[in-house]
Amino acid sequence: MKKLLAILLLAAAMPAAAKVDVASLKVNHLSEPSGITGAPTFSWIGSSDRSSDSQSAYEIKVYDIDGRAVWNTGKVLSDNSIAVRYDGAALKPATRYTWQVRIWDSAGRASRWSAKQTFVTGLDTWKAQWIVPEMTEESPLLRRDFTVKKPVKSAIAYFTAHGVYEPFLNGAKIGEAYMAPGYTSYDHHLMYQTYDITAQLRRGVNVVGAELARGWYLSMMGWTDPAQYRSNFRQKEWALLAQIVITYKDGTQEVVATDADWRTSTGGVLHSAIYDGETFDAAREKALWCTAGFDATGWAAVSTADYGYDNLVPQDNEQVKTEQTVAAKELLVTPKGELVIDFGQNLVGSEVIAFTGKPGQKITVSHAEVLDENGNFYTINLRSAKAQSNYICDRTPRRFTTRFTFYGFRYIKLEGIAKEEINLDDISAQVRFSDMEPTGSFVCSDPLVNQLQSNIQWGLRGNFVDVPTDCPQRDERLGWTGDAEVFARTATFNRGSCAFYSKWLKDVAFDQLPDGQVTDIVPMVHGLVGAGHVGWADAATIIPWTIYMAYGDSQVLENQYESMKRWVDFMAGAAGDSYLWNTGWHYGDWLAFDVDNDVAGKSSVTYVPVLQQCHFANSASIVANAAEVLGKAGDAAYYSNLAAKAREAFCKTYVTADGFLVSHTQTAYVVALIYDMVPEDMRPLLAEKLKERVESYGHITTGFLGTSHISNALTACGMDDVAYKLLLHKGYPGWLYPVTMGATTIWERWNSMMPDRTIPDNGMNSFNHYSYGAIGDWLYREAAGLKEAAPGFKKICVKPHPGGGFNFMKAEEITPFGKASSYWTLTGNIFTLDVEIPFNTTAEIYVPTAGGYERHEVGSGKHHFSSEI
Ligand code: RAM
Numbered sequence: 001m002k003k004l005l006a007i008l009l010l011a012a013a014m015p016a017a018a019k020v021d022v023a024s025l026k027v028n029h030l031s032e033p034s035g036i037t038g039a040p041t042f043s044w045i046g047s048s049d050r051s052s053d054s055q056s057a058y059e060i061k062v063y064d065i066d067g068r069a070v071w072n073t074g075k076v077l078s079d080n081s082i083a084v085r086y087d088g089a090a091l092k093p094a095t096r097y098t099w100q101v102r103i104w105d106s107a108g109r110a111s112r113w114s115a116k117q118t119f120v121t122g123l124d125t126w127k128a129q130w131i132v133p134e135m136t137e138e139s140p141l142l143r144r145d146f147t148v149k150k151p152v153k154s155a156i157a158y159f160t161a162h163g164v165y166e167p168f169l170n171g172a173k174i175g176e177a178y179m180a181p182g183y184t185s186y187d188h189h190l191m192y193q194t195y196d197i198t199a200q201l202r203r204g205v206n207v208v209g210a211e212l213a214r215g216w217y218l219s220m221m222g223w224t225d226p227a228q229y230r231s232n233f234r235q236k237e238w239a240l241l242a243q244i245v246i247t248y249k250d251g252t253q254e255v256v257a258t259d260a261d262w263r264t265s266t267g268g269v270l271h272s273a274i275y276d277g278e279t280f281d282a283a284r285e286k287a288l289w290c291t292a293g294f295d296a297t298g299w300a301a302v303s304t305a306d307y308g309y310d311n312l313v314p315q316d317n318e319q320v321k322t323e324q325t326v327a328a329k330e331l332l333v334t335p336k337g338e339l340v341i342d343f344g345q346n347l348v349g350s351e352v353i354a355f356t357g358k359p360g361q362k363i364t365v366s367h368a369e370v371l372d373e374n375g376n377f378y379t380i381n382l383r384s385a386k387a388q389s390n391y392i393c394d395r396t397p398r399r400f401t402t403r404f405t406f407y408g409f410r411y412i413k414l415e416g417i418a419k420e421e422i423n424l425d426d427i428s429a430q431v432r433f434s435d436m437e438p439t440g441s442f443v444c445s446d447p448l449v450n451q452l453q454s455n456i457q458w459g460l461r462g463n464f465v466d467v468p469t470d471c472p473q474r475d476e477r478l479g480w481t482g483d484a485e486v487f488a489r490t491a492t493f494n495r496g497s498c499a500f501y502s503k504w505l506k507d508v509a510f511d512q513l514p515d516g517q518v519t520d521i522v523p524m525v526h527g528l529v530g531a532g533h534v535g536w537a538d539a540a541t542i543i544p545w546t547i548y549m550a551y552g553d554s555q556v557l558e559n560q561y562e563s564m565k566r567w568v569d570f571m572a573g574a575a576g577d578s579y580l581w582n583t584g585w586h587y588g589d590w591l592a593f594d595v596d597n598d599v600a601g602k603s604s605v606t607y608v609p610v611l612q613q614c615h616f617a618n619s620a621s622i623v624a625n626a627a628e629v630l631g632k633a634g635d636a637a638y639y640s641n642l643a644a645k646a647r648e649a650f651c652k653t654y655v656t657a658d659g660f661l662v663s664h665t666q667t668a669y670v671v672a673l674i675y676d677m678v679p680e681d682m683r684p685l686l687a688e689k690l691k692e693r694v695e696s697y698g699h700i701t702t703g704f705l706g707t708s709h710i711s712n713a714l715t716a717c718g719m720d721d722v723a724y725k726l727l728l729h730k731g732y733p734g735w736l737y738p739v740t741m742g743a744t745t746i747w748e749r750w751n752s753m754m755p756d757r758t759i760p761d762n763g764m765n766s767f768n769h770y771s772y773g774a775i776g777d778w779l780y781r782e783a784a785g786l787k788e789a790a791p792g793f794k795k796i797c798v799k800p801h802p803g804g805g806f807n808f809m810k811a812e813e814i815t816p817f818g819k820a821s822s823y824w825t826l827t828g829n830i831f832t833l834d835v836e837i838p839f840n841t842t843a844e845i846y847v848p849t850a851g852g853y854e855r856h857e858v859g860s861g862k863h864h865f866s867s868e869i
Helices: 447-463 481-494 498-511 539-551 555-578 608-629 633-654 666-674 680-697 710-716 720-728 736-740 771-783
Strands: 006-010 021-027 034-036 041-047 055-063 069-072 096-105 117-121 130-132 140-148 152-162 164-169 190-196 204-213 239-248 253-257 263-266 269-273 277-281 303-305 312-314 320-327 330-333 339-355 362-368 388-392 398-400 407-415 427-434 440-444 786-788 795-798 808-815 818-827 830-837 842-849 852-858 861-868
Touching: 021 096, 021 117, 034 190, 034 312, 041 055, 041 096, 041 818, 117 190, 152 164, 152 204, 204 239, 204 269, 320 339, 339 362, 339 388, 339 447, 388 398, 427 447, 440 447, 440 481, 440 771, 447 481, 447 736, 447 771, 481 498, 481 539, 481 771, 498 539, 498 555, 539 555, 539 608, 555 608, 555 633, 608 633, 608 666, 666 680, 666 710, 680 710, 680 720, 710 720, 710 771, 720 771, 771 786, 771 808, 786 808, 786 818, 795 830, 830 842, 842 861, 852 861
Parallel strands: 034 117, 190 312, 277 388, 795 842
Antiparallel strands: 006 861, 021 041, 055 069, 055 096, 096 117, 130 239, 130 303, 140 204, 140 263, 152 190, 152 239, 164 204, 239 253, 269 277, 320 427, 330 339, 339 398, 339 407, 339 427, 362 388, 362 407, 440 808, 786 795, 808 818, 818 830, 830 861, 842 852
């Protein structure tokens, strides 16, 4: 081994005043959340001006609205900074609290107290009645006025709906959310939102209201005739539930809530549905309908309904919000003569068009992800989704947008407007999705790979609209479990995903069938699809474990434990005494490389029982690991034995002595290697076969289940060169093929568009499907070399894998402990590595040298290494 040229340890140079500090306070993994019930958890990120420093103690104080401390931990000797649970006196409902924390470092130096952060508690008793306006195509407005006679200390509003709603107070929208109350398995779990409206309330007459639309609850979800399937949801009419709790300065409280006194009418939204889009008539809009001066005489009475409150829970993930606005790039006139605006980016949200039209002028906006081979507007892949906005003008200046649906598009086609009337500066697109904190970045010396990373991140933006979806544009947009399973690790790198997945996983458990099978989509639309499918159902085990490892809070394992077990028990039951799970129909390695008229056997079809057995063993191991974390020793032993038996049966049935699998596909070898199916001494044999399978094709042939792991499997077997070859392959099939075709998101198929830009009309072709974007995990974890070595990154492993002709790679991640990064460069044979390790963590660093890796143990701070390789 060649000697290292130099190893430098640099202390993080921070301003002298900073010393020990604490910031990024979170309650239940969200910053300043509303709707807390039960005992919340507190997390923070510490920092220090010294390297190799850690937290030795913390102190938390929680204050009520009058600034009185209601909980003070005192100085607690602990290095824990993730999810410290409140254990003071029960928190009051409908109350704003503040909290702060200070910490001590390893030398006993105290930080200052952090800035105070707020959280607002949820509701314990609903006094509101469900109110039901008449069910027509037109969106109802609902309102009532009330008088505030005394000085107000706080006012907290709670809203939810069957359908989607926008809340208003005194003429302005409350909060910034779109698509509230979000998409859940509604009968089990309907979220309500909590809004602090203290500042919006005024002395005297106030008007509270809401506008309702169908949303997920009342739109057709799925691609078949709705009569053929049973919607998840009991009620067939829209309904609103709202309650405002006003606390006066004199200590008294008053409740304003939905009841028979509310009045309803219709407004400008003539129609709205998830797949169809929205129609808005400016002339029908009732301006100022939610203000005190408005005359609501003639508005209809509402009925009330006894829907109960049993399924109501506070929203515990991020609301859907506008995250950014993208300007219109270009106005095109297509060969067909269509007026098309290009936003330069396939995105999800809605257009915004500032326009003053003539009365009655109707502008129709259609949405498309791509243009066809002739440059014409292409919507065949939206299938039955109309995905159209219609805006009917009056003569006033308007900012047209939709509020109760979303589209997946890069292009919009405008009809009902002349080319001369279009001003590009007046047209933009709002990108709307769950407001998850950006936490990761990856850059490297290859612009195509950087574009791939950008496409992965846009895939996340587009498919995290309250639930993780397969795609955002066609008549689907469903919470496909398989897609979520393969992408989850990549997601955790790019955005703070703890609350988002934790919320969705609750529905995974709710929708699970009585026999333990996990449904293909969550929330489930019964009759549309099935359950218990390999790789899809394993979302129930893989995602909780992924979230635990990324965020270090075992709560998600606790929440999901029964569900995880039930899925594994189902497989074990079906396998019986043979320990071979090989029954049932499955999606298999969905969308793998497929050749027409395949006389030479080139299509890459993996024998499904091989996939089943690997996933069965892996999920059993995950349950064993979860049991261990949760202190359930009996279960841990039982499930690790089950996993061992499943692996034994695999080796006996599907592997030859030479390391051939009965299914000689890339995916088969990948899943066998990734899920540790064979004894250590056989791994090199399988690795050889995998290499042969890659070389004989010269490209990737994997579908959903193999693609997410192939690069990781190759790296684990010491074949970075092969992994890079696959990554950098620019032809079909491969990650960079769509990039060379100008893709700005990840495609559903390796060949969603052919090299001549023709688009196969195969009934299923989305240009924004994040599944194949699961390579993102390998880019930061292995290529750049930054990963967790213990739950929540308490211990970090930095082990870069230079290669592929790259000059540099850099991955940065805001871990639960703060920023970690790995930045390597390669110039000639000189390798440098700059690493940043956050306060309160340690790391093992593996520096590549000519003879292998050299290992270092470091503490927090910035570290520089170089070597010859
Ligand atoms: C398609 C979905 C999804 C996939 C299923 C099996 O309809 O888009 O990506 O998981 O099929």
